[in-house]
Amino acid sequence: MESVRKTFGGSVVLRDVDPEVAPHTVTALIGASGSGRSTLLRCAGLLEDIDDGAIWLDGEEITDPRADQDAVRRRIGVVFQSYNLFPHMTVLDNITLAPRRVHGVSRAEAEEGAGELLERLGLGGWAAGRQGGEYPDRLSGGRQQRVAIVRALAVRPRPLLPDEVTAALDRELVGEVLNVVRDLKGDGTTMVLATHGMGFAREVADQVCFLDGGVVLERGTAEQVFGDPRQERTRRFLRRIVEAGRP
Incomplete structure (x- = not known):
């Protein structure tokens, strides 16, 4: 600056x-x-x-x-103190939205990268499930904040x-x-x-x-x-x- x-x-x-x-x-x-x-x-x-x-x-x-x-x-990559996760999207969709829509990454590649980051931050289980993962309101505040960090990291800032x-x-x-x-x-x-x-x-x-x-x-x-x-x-x-x- x-x-x-x-x-x-x-x-x-x-x-x-x-x-x-x-x-x-x-x-x-x-x-x-x-x-x-x-x-x-x-x-x-x-x-x-x-x-x-x-x-x-x-x-x-x-x-x-x-x-x-x-x-x-x-x-x-910006991480907000109030998380700012999209409540109508699963954890996985929150993380993969920017890589897919902004960076042109395929869904398969974006989901693979998201899964690796979630595993690394101790959240691997939250990306799985019938709907492609849980929704943010099912997570504790600490987990939501970690998901917000993963979402920022997913674009390799x-x-x-x-x-x-x-x-x-x-x-x-x-x-x-x-x-x-x-x-x-x-x-x-x-x-x-x-x-x-x-x-x-x-x-x-x-x-x-x-x-x-x-x-x-x-x-x-x-x-x-x-x-x-x-x-x-x-x-x-x-x-x-x-x-x-x-x-």
Whole structure:
């Protein structure tokens, strides 16, 4: 990102933000609610238009008006905190829809790939059955979130953008989703994720960006940001997290 600016109704939500993400690394976006983390992810995924600046992917300025943004979106995977699974489709159909309709993959190939991903994430049994698998409302929140991650991975995205993927989950379901993200990091998946989990961010992130008021106020390695933050505002934020007993 290069000097990205975004406003909503006259309010500036992102102010000249410029994080850079290297391939096969994980960048965690932390900060209080309303700091701009989710908006940054939505802009990176071309779900929101930016008002100024530029976003680059693989050497291409994807926010250039001349860029084929639909083609760019095919290379990006977004995981929403509210799952956004289609309730009238089975698990298998949710996962294979984009590969078949957008990428032109045959149903057989798409279903084979979906089955492999589901097995890998411990959900193999949910792709089977008389109707081609269960429907999302038959799954727990943790399983639905894992299906949402599989759906994003099915298009083989260049970056994966998970947005607060544990926010809608009960505490006992959080661990299984975080384990999936750890595995993806081990596989070298490039990720930019927004999270409230400071312990999780410290464990998986190669780079941490602390956003405050739409500005990337501090950026560095997880060890530096959590262990020796340079900005007083970052120190206050982390201190409040510890005092509130939030991991």
